[in-house]
Amino acid sequence: MAQSNKYRTGDQVKVRVDSPSHHYRTPTYIQGKTGVVVAICGRYRNPESLGHGGDGMPEQLLYRVAFAQNSVWDRYQGPSGDKILVDIYEHWLDPVGV
Amino acid sequence: MSESHDGEHVHPESGEELSLYARRAQAIEALLVEKGVCSTGEVDRMMNMVESRSPSDGAKVVAHAWSDPEFKARLLADPRSALTEIGYSLPDTTPHLAVVENTEQVHHMVVCTLCSCYPRALLGRPPDWYKSFAYRSRAVVDPRGVMREFGLELADSVEVQVLDSTADLRYLVLPRRPTGTENLSEAELAKLVSRDCMIGVTDPHVPEGVAAS
Amino acid sequence: MPKPHDMGGEPNDEPIDQSDHQKMDWEMRADALHQVLGQKGIRRTDEMRRAMESLDPDLYRSLSYYERWTAALELLMVEKGFLTSDEIDRKVTQLNQGAN
Secondary structure (H helix, E strand, O other), X not given: OOOOOOOOOOOEEEEOOOOOOOOOOOXXXXXXXXXXXXXXXXXXXXXXXXXOOOOOOXXXXXXXXXXXXXXXXXXXXXXXXXXXXXEEEHHHEEEOOO | OOOOOOOXXXXXXXOOOOOHHHHHHHXXXXXXXXXXXXXXXXXXXXXXXXXXXXXXXXXXXXXXXXXXXXXXXXXXXXXXXXXXXXXXXXXXXXXXXXXXXXOOOEEEEEEOOOOOOOOHHHHOOXXXXXXXXXXXXXXXXXXXXXXXHOOOOOOOOOEEEEEEOOOOEEEEEEOOOOOOOOOOOHHHHHHHOOHHHHHOOOOOOOOOOOOOO | OOOOOOOOXXXXXXXXXXXXXXXXXXXXXXXXXXXXXXXXXXXXXXXXXHHHHOOOHHHHHHOOHHHHHHHHHHHHHHHOOOOXXXXXXXXXXXXXXXXX
């Protein structure tokens, strides 16, 4: 129950690069990118299990991670402050600069 | 066609050719009913329930948040319980809702690149464009270009934050209250709040003569 | 190699078509049937997503929204043993005959 969050808001994280054959919810465009945790959205049953008839356990922490748009796209046209925010489960994130 | 909205739908004349998938959908429903998995009445009732939800629900919530700063704070912090206060009790099966506020500094815009996640409880069914491949592809990489198509040109000093609702949350944008609307009632304010500004592709539109100068 | 649904940032120059098509009766019923089956715990959102993602990429890209839902629902109902494809084929024939 007292499972602790691996990351806190403000932590830098890097999204894992993977394309498992099962269902997953981490878009390809954000994989391998580094961002900052801006919110902890709670624990949810794991869609990678739910999508295949599993019970979704153990639940996964879901983080809202902000990425600078110009670090995600070479071709981004907008100002450097623009961001993209993606909800990503904990097991898809690695720590940065620890 | 452009006048059409979600409340209208088409009953094909009998004998008119239905697409392959339309027929398969009908066949699946008929078989599930024959087998007692569900009933026609349940599907009818659900259809009416889905039809009863529309962006005017979201607009009322936004107008209330504009009029009552304390409610707005509660709506941003805990949407489910704030909505219950004003008579929108969401069933437990409804996906979790998050409300994000547009300000002078930050403008949010919502997309679901992987499918079509959308705050249906407050906005009804998503519009076709929200589910289109063009929007799903472009919204994350060219949000300002997309907004320009919807008539919104944002200054470079405004930070654009695109939200890709990939997981368990559904996002509702709380737009900025237009200037000059201080004297409007909540009902009048709600009329300014379009579906598209609660997705964040545009801002509320104030018709000539409505705002105080 | 991304699956067909994973399209964020894909090169796309098309303007956003902002018109909304009139919903056909079958589309509204398909939408409602999905919600009913969801409430009964017969199909989950993530299963539907997984089934849609498993469609042939060309098929995924060529079907309309509710056609994709229908293809995915058929996959799931067969997989879970509620229906067979033969049964659905026969019912389709029967419905087509009834309409003529």
